[in-house]
Structures are given as C-alpha cells and as structure tokens.
Amino acid sequence: MQVAFELNGDPVNADVEPRTTLADCIRDRLGRTGTHVGCEHGVCGACTVLVNGEAVRSCLMLAVQAQDEKVVTIEGLSGDQLSPLQAAFRKHHALQCGFCTPGFITTAHALLTNEPDADQERIREVLSGNLCRCTGYIPIVEAILDARSHYARDGEK
Amino acid sequence: MKPPSFAYASPSTLAEAVNLLASGNGNAKVISGGQSLMPMLAFRLAAPDLLVDLKHLKDLGTITIGDDGVRLGAKVRWCDIENDRRLVRSHPLLAEAIKHVAHYQVRNRGTIGGSLAHADPSAEMPGVALTCDGEMTIVGSGGTRVEKASSFFTGPLQTSLEPDEIVTELHLPAWPATRRWAFREFARRKGDFAMAGVLLFYDLDHRNCAVDAHIGAIGIADCPIRLSAAEAALNGNAVTEDCIAAVAAAAKESIDPPSDIHAPGAYRRALLGTLLARGLQHSIS
Numbered sequence: 304m305q306v307a308f309e310l311n312g313d314p315v316n317a318d319v320e321p322r323t324t325l326a327d328c329i330r331d332r333l334g335r336t337g338t339h340v341g342c343e344h345g346v347c348g349a350c351t352v353l354v355n356g357e358a359v360r361s362c363l364m365l366a367v368q369a370q371d372e373k374v375v376t377i378e379g380l381s382g383d384q385l386s387p388l389q390a391a392f393r394k395h396h397a398l399q400c401g402f403c404t405p406g407f408i409t410t411a412h413a414l415l416t417n418e419p420d421a422d423q424e425r426i427r428e429v430l431s432g433n434l435c436r437c438t439g440y441i442p443i444v445e446a447i448l449d450a451r452s453h454y455a456r457d458g459e460k
Numbered sequence: 461m462k463p464p465s466f467a468y469a470s471p472s473t474l475a476e477a478v479n480l481l482a483s484g485n486g487n488a489k490v491i492s493g494g495q496s497l498m499p500m501l502a503f504r505l506a507a508p509d510l511l512v513d514l515k516h517l518k519d520l521g522t523i524t525i526g527d528d529g530v531r532l533g534a535k536v537r538w539c540d541i542e543n544d545r546r547l548v549r550s551h552p553l554l555a556e557a558i559k560h561v562a563h564y565q566v567r568n569r570g571t572i573g574g575s576l577a578h579a580d581p582s583a584e585m586p587g588v589a590l591t592c593d594g595e596m597t598i599v600g601s602g603g604t605r606v607e608k609a610s611s612f613f614t615g616p617l618q619t620s621l622e623p624d625e626i627v628t629e630l631h632l633p634a635w636p637a638t639r640r641w642a643f644r645e646f647a648r649r650k651g652d653f654a655m656a657g658v659l660l661f662y663d664l665d666h667r668n669c670a671v672d673a674h675i676g677a678i679g680i681a682d683c684p685i686r687l688s689a690a691e692a693a694l695n696g697n698a699v700t701e702d703c704i705a706a707v708a709a710a711a712k713e714s715i716d717p718p719s720d721i722h723a724p725g726a727y728r729r730a731l732l733g734t735l736l737a738r739g740l741q742h743s744i745s
C-alpha cells in the first residue's frame with residue numbers, strides 16, 4: 304500500500320504492507336533511524352514521535368494510519384546547534400547509553416510546547432510513559448525543568 | 461514482534477465500515493486508537509484478515525453534556541476527556557477515573573470505544589460505564605441498538621458485540637451536583653493497569669443516610685463488577701466509621717479474585733477492601 308505523509312517538514316511516501324508500523328516505516332523505509340524501537344508493544348516509549356504535534360508511540364500506529372499527517376521525529380527537533388532540550392540533557396547528564404533519549408526528547412518537546420509551565424509533578428507524570436534503564440530519571444527531570452524557560456519565551460523549541 | 465499480515469481499509473462512512481466488517485466473515489476487526497489492538501497484534505494474540513480503521517468517520521469524537529447526562533462519542537480519546545474541564549463538574553467520577561488510564565502518549569490515541577470493546581478486566585472505562593449505569597449505542601448490519609453496560613461485558617476481553625458491530629457512543633446518566641463519590645485504584649507503576657480498583661457513588665437523603673449506592677470494582681474478576689452486597693450494606697445508613705468497615709467487609713466477603721503473576725487472590729481481596737474503605741472515607745470528607 305502507498306502511504307504519503309509529511310516527515311520533518313518534507314513530503315515523503317513509501318510502499319508498505321498494512322502491517323508495517325510507523326516506527327518501522329520511518330526507520331527502514333525512510334532511513335531516519337533516530338526513532339528507536341525498544342519493546343514493540345507500547346510500553347517503553349523509545350519510539351515516541353510527534354503526529355500533528357502530539358506525542359504518540361510509533362510502534363502502536365500503522366504506517367498507513369499516518370496518511371496525510373504531519374510526523375516529526377527526533378531528527379526534526381535537532382539542527383546544527385543543540386536545541387534547548389538537547390543542551391539541557393547534555394548539561395544535566397540526562398543520558399548514558401542514549402537509547403531511550405529520542406523518546407524522552409520528543410515527549411518533553413510535546414509537553415513543553417503545550418504546557419510550558421509544567422511543574423515537576425506533571426513532568427514526572429508524563430515521563431511515566433518512557434523507560435530509561437541508566438539514569439534513574441532524576442537528571443532527565445532536571446533537564447526538562449531547565450529547558451522550560453526556552454519554551455515559555457518563544458513557544459517553539 | 462511484528463504484527464501478522466492483514467488488509468487495511470479506512471472507510472469514510474459508518475455504513476461502509478459496517479459493510480466491510482460484515483464482509484469479513486468474523487475475521488475483520490475495527491482499529492480505532494490501536495493502543496490495545498497493536499500490542500495484541502505484536503504478540504500475535506490477534507490475527508485478523510482485515511482492519512477497518514475508524515479514522516475518517518466523522519461525528520464520533522464529540523463530548524456532549526446535557527440535562528440527560530454525558531454522551532461520549534466512541535472516538536473520544538483519553539486526552540479529550542482530560543482536557544474537557546466541564547467534565548470535572550458534570551461527571552467528576554469519570555474525570556477522576558480517566559486520569560489513571562495509561563500514559564501521555566497512549567492517551568493521545570486511545571479511545572473510549574476501543575476500551576469498552578477491548579473489555580480489559582482492569583480497565584477504568586468499562587468500570588465507569590458499569591458503575592454509572594452507562595449505555596452503549598451500537599451500530600451493525602442489523603441496525604442500531606442500545607445496550608446497558610451491565611449486559612455488555614461478558615468476560616475477559618469479551619463483550620456482546622457481534623463481529624460486524626461498532627460502538628458509536630457511551631451515555632452516562634446525569635450526575636447531581638451534591639452526589640458523594642470516590643475513585644481509588646492501586647497499580648505498582650503510574651499508568652499501569654490496576655491490580656484492583658473501586659468506583660463508588662451515592663446520594664444522601666434528608667437524614668444524611670446513603671441512598672442509591674453504586675459500588676463497582678475493576679481488576680478483581682473476569683470483567684468489571686458491581687458489588688451488590690457492599691451496596692446493600694451502605695444503603696440506608698449514615699456513612700460512619702462503623703458503616704465503612706461493614707461495607708468493606710461485605711465487599712471482601714462477596715468477591716473471589718483470581719491469582720496471577722501480579723498478585724495472589726487473597727492480596728487483591730484485601731486491597732479491594734482497603735481501597736473501598738479509603739474511598740468511602742474520602743467521600744464524606
């Protein structure tokens with residue numbers, strides 16, 4: 304089946320089986336491997352991407368369901384310079400092996416874009432959908448708290 | 461794991477969707493948010509020939525609040541309920557229970573219709589529907605029918621839905637502003653399915669005694685259940701410490717929770733009693 308959608312601002316299309324998940328389509332067909340596939344059943348959050356600005360698990364969505372939608376992956380949230388979230392993650396040492404990091408950054412970006420005032424409790428609640436086996440989460444929460452000021456100011460990343 | 465092969469259709473009308481389901485000889489399935497079905501496919505616990513996506517069906521995503529209560533379209537998502545501030549007053553038990561469903565990303569896609577049809581014994585939405593005398597509107601080849609939650613849930617992941625039927629709406633009767641209520645559940649991690657949960661409400665009569673008690677439980681049986689013995693122990697009584705203890709004892713006596721990898725039955729029984737007592741205490745504070 305042909306599917307066409309917008310990926311990180313560019314129109315893309317792919318020929319996929321209906322059973323292909325959005326995560327596999329993005330990685331294997333479209334070559335953007337920043338989206339990581341961990342558990343493949345919706346528990347770990349590593350594959351989180353933004354669909355029309357909302358954080359969703361790309362392993363729990365079929366590629367064909369993304370038809371005509373706007374998809375943003377971790378690649379779409381990074382440029383030549385570190386984004387505020389990336390800089391804060393580096394500053395706070397909010398990653399070690401880095402496998403889960405794309406999911407945390409995409410999730411945090413969606414959260415702070417919609418709720419720049421999210422407090423520590425809210426951030427922790429939202430992060431409950433992402434698993435990290437290295438950091439113990441505390442530096443991740445600190446990094447997101449730190450990045451908030453950038454979202455409050457210009458509402459973008 | 462990767463899902464098994466299937467065909468996919470995204471019809472633009474309800475009638476078309478029903479026809480597609482009917483043509484599937486029992487092997488076609490609806491996909492709505494996909495937040496339960498996709499894991500089932502990944503585990504190969506489901507292997508449909510055809511998935512019928514509700515994505516393009518209009519009018520199923522609205523929340524209507526009126527004198528007759530709350531109507532939730534089948535495609536209303538967890539985040540829609542969370543973001544609708546009216547519900548905190550119009551149906552506080554619903555608003556509170558839904559806070560406990562899954563995680564941020566799952567909440568952006570998971571729908572009430574999918575949860576009702578999936579009928580997980582621990583799921584909050586079926587518990588709300590049952591406890592609150594909810595009614596589902598269901599459309600299939602045979603036309604439209606309305607079914608009470610009390611007969612809709614028939615077992616673990618089992619409902620009275622025929623293969624060609626689609627849930628279009630859940631209706632919850634009006635909620636008096638003075639109603640007493642509580643929701644309590646216990647899960648080891650935030651957003652996980654509950655090991656046990658309690659939903660309750662009652663009204664107070666002129667003597668300050670509980671009437672019309674509704675007490676539902678999730679996670680302790682094959683499907684959500686009403687605890688009629690506990691309701692009987694509450695009805696007609698002032699909600700005192702003694703009464704609360706009696707209601708919790710009646711509840712514990714009346715249930716026979718299963719043991720599984722998450723908890724032995726005896727633990728779930730004790731947990732339910734504790735959650736119920738705490739819920740009742742909260743309802744009078």
Ligand SMILES: Cc1cc2nc3c(=O)[nH]c(=O)nc-3n(C[C@H](O)[C@H](O)[C@H](O)COP(=O)(O)OP(=O)(O)OC[C@H]3O[C@@H](n4cnc5c(N)ncnc54)[C@H](O)[C@@H]3O)c2cc1C
Nearest residue numbers: 345490492493494495496497562570571573574577583627
């Ligand atoms: C990590 C994780 C944690 C979760 N935690 C919880 C939790 O704590 N509590 C909880 O309640 N849920 C939880 N869920 C499940 C989640 O709430 C699902 O969104 C919900 O159970 C199903 O809704 P859906 O729209 O995603 O349905 P889908 O996955 O699309 O469908 C589920 C089933 O319902 C059928 N179906 C869907 N819509 C309809 C309809 N309108 N009419 C007829 N049949 C239909 C499908 O054919 C399928 O059999 C969790 C999920 C994940 C991945």
